Amino acid sequence: MEIARVNSDGKGLVGNKLKVGIVGATGMVGQQLLRMLKEHPWFEVTTLAASASSAGVAYKDAVKDRWFMDFSLPEALGKIKVVDAANLDAVTEAVDIVFCAVSMDKAEVLKLEDALAKKGVFVTSCNSAYRMDPLVPMMIPAANAEHLSVLTKQREVRGYESGAIIVKSNCSIQSYVLALTALKEFEPVRVLVHSEQAISGAGKTFTGWPEMVENVIPYIAGEEAKSEIEPLKIWGTLSESGINSAGTPKIKAKCVRVAVADGHTAYVNVQFKKTPSKEAILAAWEAFTNKSPAKGLPSAPAKQIYFQSEPDRPQPRLDVMRDGGMAVTIGQLEVEEAQGNEQVSVRFTALAHNAILGAAGGAVLATELAVKEGYVFRRVKAGLAAV
Numbered sequence: 001m002e003i004a005r006v007n008s009d010g011k012g013l014v015g016n017k018l019k020v021g022i023v024g025a026t027g028m029v030g031q032q033l034l035r036m037l038k039e040h041p042w043f044e045v046t047t048l049a050a051s052a053s054s055a056g057v058a059y060k061d062a063v064k065d066r067w068f069m070d071f072s073l074p075e076a077l078g079k080i081k082v083v084d085a086a087n088l089d090a091v092t093e094a095v096d097i098v099f100c101a102v103s104m105d106k107a108e109v110l111k112l113e114d115a116l117a118k119k120g121v122f123v124t125s126c127n128s129a130y131r132m133d134p135l136v137p138m139m140i141p142a143a144n145a146e147h148l149s150v151l152t153k154q155r156e157v158r159g160y161e162s163g164a165i166i167v168k169s170n171c172s173i174q175s176y177v178l179a180l181t182a183l184k185e186f187e188p189v190r191v192l193v194h195s196e197q198a199i200s201g202a203g204k205t206f207t208g209w210p211e212m213v214e215n216v217i218p219y220i221a222g223e224e225a226k227s228e229i230e231p232l233k234i235w236g237t238l239s240e241s242g243i244n245s246a247g248t249p250k251i252k253a254k255c256v257r258v259a260v261a262d263g264h265t266a267y268v269n270v271q272f273k274k275t276p277s278k279e280a281i282l283a284a285w286e287a288f289t290n291k292s293p294a295k296g297l298p299s300a301p302a303k304q305i306y307f308q309s310e311p312d313r314p315q316p317r318l319d320v321m322r323d324g325g326m327a328v329t330i331g332q333l334e335v336e337e338a339q340g341n342e343q344v345s346v347r348f349t350a351l352a353h354n355a356i357l358g359a360a361g362g363a364v365l366a367t368e369l370a371v372k373e374g375y376v377f378r379r380v381k382a383g384l385a386a387v
Contacts, residue, residue, distance in 0.1 A: 134242030171358030
């Protein structure tokens with residue numbers, strides 16, 4: 001198998017798409033990946049992998065009693081025979097890129113994704129196992145595009161020839177990380193965030209989880225720790241050893257599960273070293289899209305951040321699918337007036353689609369950026385022309 005680097009400007013991809021596999025294709029994130037990939041101009045889904053119990057049957061039959069999406073499964077995708085995710089040769093033989101969204105323990109995920117990368121495919125993980133690895137970029141493209149450069153070191157150290165691993169961050173941090181990234185010039189020093197998280201974040205629907213109807217669960221295992229440390233890696237710096245997490249701001253999080261189908265809502269209280277005015281904050285959010293390295297990519301939103309001035313917005317029912325679920329909606333912005341020497345707090349509410357921007361859509365966008373920047377290889381049979 002020969003390899004060829006894909007042109008960084010994406011030329012040649014239309015009509016000659018990169019081949020894509022999804023591991024964990026029958027789960028909720030796997031299905032959301034199909035939402036993002038079913039008509040993608042650069043990527044073509046050719047392989048769907050799941051547990052051994054689904055292997056060998058058409059995908060439409062594997063998900064017939066558990067199709068969670070609000071769109072019809074395309075006929076061509078439904079006909080693909082599911083392969084066993086444990087059969088690495090079957091998963092990787094006909095693909096350039098693998099999106100991995102499996103339900104396995106950390107040790108198993110580490111082993112699986114490393115093995116996929118060693119097979120030569122570019123792995124975009126929706127799992128948490130590699131998030132804090134300094135050689136694995138945890139990507140939110142509008143926030144830390146420069147972290148992709150660590151892949152050169154990753155390939156050298158891990159022995160990946162054409163393979164590599166990038167990972168998505170926790171879905172709970174998307175909205176406020178992007179909001180605060182846009183305000184980095186004002187130097188946030190302390191963040192308090194209360195996150196109300198939708199049931200799809202647990203891979204559930206109300207039909208399958210009736211206990212959540214009219215309910216709140218005030219504890220989500222491990223979620224608060226992830227919400228406090230993962231943003232610091234997103235804002236980290238590059239060094240010879242990889243990505244070093246930032247030391248500030250200090251973040252304290254509370255995460256609860258609420259009776260909402262889709263959309264994580266964050267109530268944010270932040271203190272800055274240089275307190276911005278309300279006008280400066282709104283201007284920074286408005287300008288943020290034009291500064292994003294992801295601007296213009298196929299899955300990028302028209303605007304990354306929308307501000308709603310109405311006092312009762314954002315709301316999941318009204319705002320979560322803005323720009324196909326890839327945008328952040330912010331409202332309820334307040335800037336305290338200074339009182340003596342006290343630090344001034346800025347408060348706002350931010351909403352993002354946890355399963356699209358926070359998982360599948362964000363993973364696809366990060367992969368598009370990796371293609372654009374020349375970090376993805378096309379695996380081609382001998383004798384075929386390179387892209």
